[in-house]
Amino acid sequence: MGGVVIGRDVVLGQARRSLDDGRPVLLEGPAGIGKTAVHRSLLDAAAGDGWLLLCCAPTEAERALPFAALADVLAPLADRAAELPPPQRTALAGVLLSGEVTEPVDERAVAAATRALFEAVARPERPHVLVAVDDAPWLDPPSERALRFALRRVVPRIAVLVTARSDRPQAMPAPLGLDHGATGALLDRVTVGPLGVGALHHVLRAATGTALPRPLLVRIAEESGGNPLLAIELARAVLRLPQQPAPGADLPAAPSLRHLIADRLAALPPPTRHAIRLAALSGVPTLDGLARAGVAAADLDPAEEAGLVAVAGEDVSFAHPVYAAAVRADVPTGVRRRLHRLLADTARDPDERARQLARCTSAPAPEAAAEIAAAAARQQARGAPEIAAGLYDTAARLGPPETVAEHARWRLAAAQCRYDSGDYAAARVAAEQAVEELTGPARGEALLLRAVIGWSADESPEKIMAIAERALAAAPPDTALAGRIHAHLGMFEDAPDPARRHAEHAAALLAGSPDDRPVYAAALMLLFFNEVRAGLTARTELLEQALAAEGDEPSWLAGTVPAIWWRGLDEHERARERLHWLLNRAVGRGDEPSQHELLCHLGETELLAGRWADAATHIAEARELGEQYGADSAGVEWLEGLLLAYRGRLEEATRIAVEGLGRADELDDRWRLRIHTQLAGYAALTGGRLPEAARHFGVLAATVDELGLVEPLAQRFEPDWLEACVGAGDLATAEAVLERLAVRHRRLPRPWTALGLARSRVLLDGALGRDPSDALVELDAARAAVPADVLPLDRARCLLVAGVAYRRIRRRREARDALTGAAAEFDALGAEALAARARAEAERTGGRVAPRQLTGTELEVARLAAAGRTNRVIADTLFISPKTVEANLARIYRKLGVTSRAELGATMARGVIGDG
Structure with a gap:
């Protein structure tokens, strides 16, 4: 460890143990309590142990400098930037200022690059890298977001040490989202509390050079509440008195640390007070910058001697952030405005000048507005949209009424920046304000942005559509703006016919706009897609044209x-x-x-x-x-439910479907209704609840038809619906479903429609008492035409249906072969419920089916274990508990006669793990 920290052995020990275990550590406590001293001691100890330190110590003034803190953190890893993908490498160059930035910095790419660099130096066995942030609340917003993104993905392989000021430790939210999710479960919040009298004695003697009498020391400890910085200020105030206070006399009034510092400021010479006021109001104070504002270096000497500031080379810094805050609070409003003006007039950096202008200008000022807007554009290009948004707002406020076009552009840019920063609530408010203030095409742009914000924030489809329609009404017809709005409406609209019309308009209006090539390509894709969904002939030339127009920049609208x-x-x-x-x-x-x-x-x-x-x-x-x-978790939950249903875990799949249908009804969401109805139908069908399954599929068909969705590409439900109707005895509906499926196949033949038709005809022939022989020949031909690795579940289900049909017409050998083959194919997939049904049907033929060596779940567990996956990873992948993984592995070892994962891997490699 470096310098000795008095009275903090317990705190240091707790924090060190947590960091060694990969647990993030948050040091918290009130201002001046000594968090930074503990922080630095921990860094010294980690450096002594050979750890890689990635550190920053942001200040309040630096909060306006985008990526200032992140640049400090990533500086030791800069030589690894060449290993990153091009988008991340380009973005990082803008952060580290390591190369010429020729395009706007993508903040998401910065976050991804930060994570990638952390991943590159992380080790799985124990942390050897420490990301340390002192005074995290002063992180500039882009740095905060990038670190938040990266850290939650690399803890505990990388250790994290953060300090934050808090008067209510353990009660305030942790910086960087460290108290959320899996990271939150590991977080160790360490309160840096008051120092005792003995420790304060050493601290005060080191700070003042004087050993105070014990009674006075006790009183200072009580008055300061054990806060070392406040105790130092109290001790200095006492030592400035002509004589030490008598035992019963009051100490110098000290309601707060800020008041004590104000007293010290008042004792400084006027030139020094002026100098440190300018320093406190500067972004990053330097001797050169202060000299341009008329400050002599000697003017800072009294403040440095008083322990308020430190001068190192050209850099001027305050000894503690509280000192800078106290100085700013001591500046009267009128004086503050004049000082900001002075700093603006003498600043060489255009961004610093713009920041100072924003703080000192209140009346309309076109030149200042233009400078501030230019700075906002630079910040936006650097990947600091939140900072840019505030500057754009200021520019719009300062622009005179006659600058209508600039005002509109700046208002829209401010709203766009807030959207880009991920603050959808603030972006919504900003966009709505722009809608109220702007007219003409600018209002259309604002409404379009408002609709996009609503789409990203999962607002109701009806509300989003209504806003987008208002945008279209505000846009001049036959313009590129109208084309962009039509393209978005083509995506927002669920029904294919109106979506197709919007996409058609968009493609026509954007065809000649080189600035809108990605949106034009998206419009062509949406036109193609919705023509197919509407039941029209697929114009694949449209898709090819769209792919050619897209180039390397796919649009998020239709990629x-x-x-x-x-x-x-x-x-x-x-x-x-x-x-x-x-x-x-x-x-x-x-x-x-x-x-x-x-x-x-x-x-x-x-x-x-x-x-x-x-x-x-x-x-x-x-x-x-x-x-x-x-x-929104709806899509993931549906896929999880579908996978569970395929694997035969029908109770869990049904629960997901029921919850999804309830949510769809609550939100009046037809997409949720469609996907969860199909899931409910499949789970009921596989579970033998045939009338229930038929009812679900009927609801799904009615919903699809109501939308005018003639060809729902992602939903292939007619073969299952027919099977459910046959099982429920509703043969009239089954015949209608067969014709519906035949129409889909004639319109757009695909492997699944060919297999589904063949399977359905065999089922219906059997139910109607007709000889299924011709249908069975057709089914065999359909299966032969589809490769084994295409639609394996559908192919196995065809064999199951064929086996049952063969048995019913007393062709026992064909029945047994088909059903045994179906069971083997279901086993290979892990479709346990269908495999069990195939075996049961096979036994009804009078033959015997060899028992499986491994069940479907056991087979998947074996494959993952042999690939080196941990029990936790296997559990997460297969949606089972770690205990279930352990039980399956025990059975696998017993069945295969192996005793370790190494032997299991060897057995897998020899290909002798079978399923039948």
């Missing part, structure tokens, strides 16, 4: 449309490639909402492709990501 289309055609590899391309771009930018959406799409794609372990991984990642940034 997933090609993948949804290819998945709808059962071209899973093309869909997978598109989604991974988009996901890699989103990861590089740090775009979590897009990552969440893409992981859900990947989960759905792998479910259809029969790669359920991969699907489970994507779904679990989407769940974790959504919980971290507060995404």
